[in-house]
Amino acid sequence: MPFLLLIEDDDAIRTGLELALTRQGHRVATAASGEDGLRLFKEQRPDLIVLDVMLPGIDGFEVCRRIRRTDQLPIILLTARSDDIDVVVGLESGADDYVVKPVQPRVLDARIRAVLRRGERESSDSSAYGSVVIDRAAMTVTKDGQDLQLTPTELRLLLELSRRPGQALSRQQLLRLVWEHDYLGDSRLVDACVQRLRAKVEDVPSAPTLIRTVRGVGYRLDPPA
Amino acid sequence: MPFLLLIEDDDAIRTGLELALTRQGHRVATAASGEDGLRLFKEQRPDLIVLDVMLPGIDGFEVCRRIRRTDQLPIILLTARSDDIDVVVGLESGADDYVVKPVQPRVLDARIRAVLRRGERESSDSSAYGSVVIDRAAMTVTKDGQDLQLTPTELRLLLELSRRPGQALSRQQLLRLVWEHDYLGDSRLVDACVQRLRAKVEDVPSAPTLIRTVRGVGYRLDPPA
DNA sequence: CGCCGACTGTCACAGGGGTGTCACAGGGGC
DNA sequence: GCCCCTGTGACACCCCTGTGACAGTCGGCG
Numbered sequence: 057m058p059f060l061l062l063i064e065d066d067d068a069i070r071t072g073l074e075l076a077l078t079r080q081g082h083r084v085a086t087a088a089s090g091e092d093g094l095r096l097f098k099e100q101r102p103d104l105i106v107l108d109v110m111l112p113g114i115d116g117f118e119v120c121r122r123i124r125r126t127d128q129l130p131i132i133l134l135t136a137r138s139d140d141i142d143v144v145v146g147l148e149s150g151a152d153d154y155v156v157k158p159v160q161p162r163v164l165d166a167r168i169r170a171v172l173r174r175g176e177r178e179s180s181d182s183s184a185y186g187s188v189v190i191d192r193a194a195m196t197v198t199k200d201g202q203d204l205q206l207t208p209t210e211l212r213l214l215l216e217l218s219r220r221p222g223q224a225l226s227r228q229q230l231l232r233l234v235w236e237h238d239y240l241g242d243s244r245l246v247d248a249c250v251q252r253l254r255a256k257v258e259d260v261p262s263a264p265t266l267i268r269t270v271r272g273v274g275y276r277l278d279p280p281a
Numbered sequence: 282m283p284f285l286l287l288i289e290d291d292d293a294i295r296t297g298l299e300l301a302l303t304r305q306g307h308r309v310a311t312a313a314s315g316e317d318g319l320r321l322f323k324e325q326r327p328d329l330i331v332l333d334v335m336l337p338g339i340d341g342f343e344v345c346r347r348i349r350r351t352d353q354l355p356i357i358l359l360t361a362r363s364d365d366i367d368v369v370v371g372l373e374s375g376a377d378d379y380v381v382k383p384v385q386p387r388v389l390d391a392r393i394r395a396v397l398r399r400g401e402r403e404s405s406d407s408s409a410y411g412s413v414v415i416d417r418a419a420m421t422v423t424k425d426g427q428d429l430q431l432t433p434t435e436l437r438l439l440l441e442l443s444r445r446p447g448q449a450l451s452r453q454q455l456l457r458l459v460w461e462h463d464y465l466g467d468s469r470l471v472d473a474c475v476q477r478l479r480a481k482v483e484d485v486p487s488a489p490t491l492i493r494t495v496r497g498v499g500y501r502l503d504p505p506a
Numbered sequence: 507c508g509c510c511g512a513c514t515g516t517c518a519c520a521g522g523g524g525t526g527t528c529a530c531a532g533g534g535g536c
Numbered sequence: 537g538c539c540c541c542t543g544t545g546a547c548a549c550c551c552c553t554g555t556g557a558c559a560g561t562c563g564g565c566g
Contacts (some may be wrong), residue, residue: 070544092551191447193447193448193449194447194448194449194495194501195449195495195501196495197496198450207496207497207551207552207553208496208498208524208552209497209552209553211497211550212497243555243556244514244515244516244554244555244556244557245553245555247514247515248515248516248517248553248554248555249553249554250514250515251514251515251517252553256542262515268449269513269514269515271513271514271562271563272512272513274521286561432540432541432542434541434542435541445523468543468544468545469525469526469527469543469544469545469546470542470543470544472525472526473526473527473528473542473543473544474525474542476526476527476528476544477541477542487526494525494526496524496525496551496552497524497552507566508565508566509564509565509566510563510564510565510566511562511563511564511565512544512561512562512563512564513560513561513562513563514559514560514561515558515559515560515561516557516558516559516560517556517557517558517559518542518555518556518557519554519555519556520553520554520555521552521553521554521555522551522552523550523551523552523553523555524549524550524551524552525548525549525550525551525566526547526548526549526550527546527547527548527549528545528546528547529544529545529546530543530544530545531542531543532541532542532543532544533540533541533542533543534539534541534542535538535539535540535541536537536538536539536540536555
């Protein structure tokens, strides 16, 4: 299920789109300002951002540029009225698509799916981490050619980690991404799952080289050397 | 050597792509309008069509639909980023892929080869999975040379799976592909059909080697080793 | 250098959820 | 009308999963 971040200061539009997008089967987080948006982006790591251009404080273009400095995730810009200057600046600031308000939720949904599809195709269906190969189409993970029989949760955990190689993800973020619920109480849930995953994936589970522990933070999948 | 038809009204882009694609080892015919394109298509019967969306007269979507009324050859749509108003319409009008201009010739070439590969696999009249042979022309499935008397639904299920060998398909996707309706409630329908299919196809139905279960996802037809 | 606290690894177990299986009734084709 | 196919619900089974407790490890600080 796609996880979106919607940044829009107008309360009516924001809640309206949030509702509509949720109905279309997305998970949606929202922010009402550029600052909040950037913070939420860093915390929650959405798959895609829908970003209003006219924002108080940091405007949409600036938010877009700042995100693009470090990350490649798809961004759809939202703006009132068609304005050629906006289109050019928008695409130059690194947005993947550009939608003019007022927008039909169905149209926005179609654009979102299109951009996500495009991204999926570009990020190849399989990736290799040393001897471990992840095949997203077959939903299998092999090690030295042998099928690793991961359980659904283990597989999801590995997939989410592999979508952000080299980036440390907190337990909180992993809970949201893999388990899709916000926990506050700490349990050893993530750790236990990581342990089971390591047992299958790592050469020496007690000295992991793929799924590294980032003390005080969480875990990180190391890209191949 | 693949034979392509390139339909694009902008002279610079058309000649540029023609040159590039020829260098990549394709034979290329070109047309500058939808009408010309359709005529050339009927005359020359290319293996694949690269089709611009914005054309004077008959536009790309319409060309696509007209071709699809009678033929199944692969079509790649070409569109400028600013007017990708409807990716959805493009894919729904029957195109196999969708490329945004400006496009690197190497990228276009890669897409062309990918689509052609996909097409070859699908259209090949028969394919073998171990001792099981699927004959799409005769619509029969044999095992060790013996006809397997599949029921219509079983056959369709197997055909859909075999169109995407090695790819895991969810129950949801299979319902759409085989039964052509969107269910939300879960029933054991897919499972039951898979079970019946396994009973005929597998050597040991309780330990399937062809139609594998992907826990938490769905099913997958394993390609021959 | 050693202690201490916080964080992480590990394990066993009980509960739950997903899957395989089956029988049966309705329906459609010959 | 007969028969085969198909969809459904029930049920059992097994694997997975979440939890809590405890041991182990790391880093900081005196």
